[in-house]
Amino acid sequence: MTQYKQPVSVLVVIYTIKLEVLLLERADHPGYWQSVTGSRDGGETLAETVLREVREETGLDVRRYVLTDWQTQNAYEIYPHWRYRYAPGITHNTEHVFGLQLPHPVDIQLEPREHLNYQWLAWQDAAEKVFSPSNRAAILELPKRQIPPSPPFAKGGMEYGENG
Numbered sequence: 001m002t003q004y005k006q007p008v009s010v011l012v013v014i015y016t017i018k019l020e021v022l023l024l025e026r027a028d029h030p031g032y033w034q035s036v037t038g039s040r041d042g043g044e045t046l047a048e049t050v051l052r053e054v055r056e057e058t059g060l061d062v063r064r065y066v067l068t069d070w071q072t073q074n075a076y077e078i079y080p081h082w083r084y085r086y087a088p089g090i091t092h093n094t095e096h097v098f099g100l101q102l103p104h105p106v107d108i109q110l111e112p113r114e115h116l117n118y119q120w121l122a123w124q125d126a127a128e129k130v131f132s133p134s135n136r137a138a139i140l141e142l143p144k145r146q147i148p149p150s151p152p153f154a155k156g157g158m159e160y161g162e163n164g
Contacts, residue, residue, distance in 0.1 A: 004087040005039040007078070007094065010049045012036040013138050014058070014100045019146065021126035021139055022108070024057060024115040032131045033119075035138070037095075046096050054100065058118075059109030065102050066147050072097040074134040097138050101147050 013035045014022040026032040038053035040046065046069070051062045074095040078086060086093075105120040121129065127139040 004090070005085045006041070007086055007090050007092060008040045009037060009093055009095045010040070010046055010053060010098055011074075011095050011135060011138060012050055012054055012098045012100055013135075013142065014054070014060070014102065015123065015142055015146075016102050016104050016120070017146070018104075019123040019142050020105055020120045021123050021142070022058070022105070023119055023121060023126055023129060024110070025117040027112065027114055027116050030116060033129045034132055035130070035135050037135075039093075046098075050098050050100075056111055057114055060100075060102075060106070062100060065100050068099045068101070068145065068147060070097040070099055070138070070141070070145060072138070072141075074137075076134060095134055097134075099138075099142075099145050099147075 021035070023033040023035065026034065036054050036057050038049060038057070040049045041052070044052070047067070050067065054060050054062050074097065075092055076095065077091055078093050083091065108118055110116070110118060123139055123142045127136050130136050130139065
């Protein structure tokens, strides 16, 4: 039996205090750059999906940084060339947006089946480079979403497991 993706996903904008944004180049579509994304598995909470996807795609442990649920949802039509991943008749996905703030750029470990390369870019350049309109809109929100450097879990930030 084929296991289909759920039409519920997360978009995780990983950025630094200086608003440098991590972008990943898709392996299945070279030249397509994006933030961390992924569909919810089984009965995961959204926070658990974020933890899993960030670890799978970058090797980073979300629990070491400041994770913020932006309380933003984007409903969009799934690109036709990716619909085979979903159950027949599913044409739309609901994406939940999160931010993950790091103190500075770090090296990451790519999952080679998913991504070919990564780069840290200034937020304005990152917004121009991503292919997804919802990813672009999220990156453009960064100046308003940035968490002050201290305390570690400032208002609006959450520890892994909360509000998931």
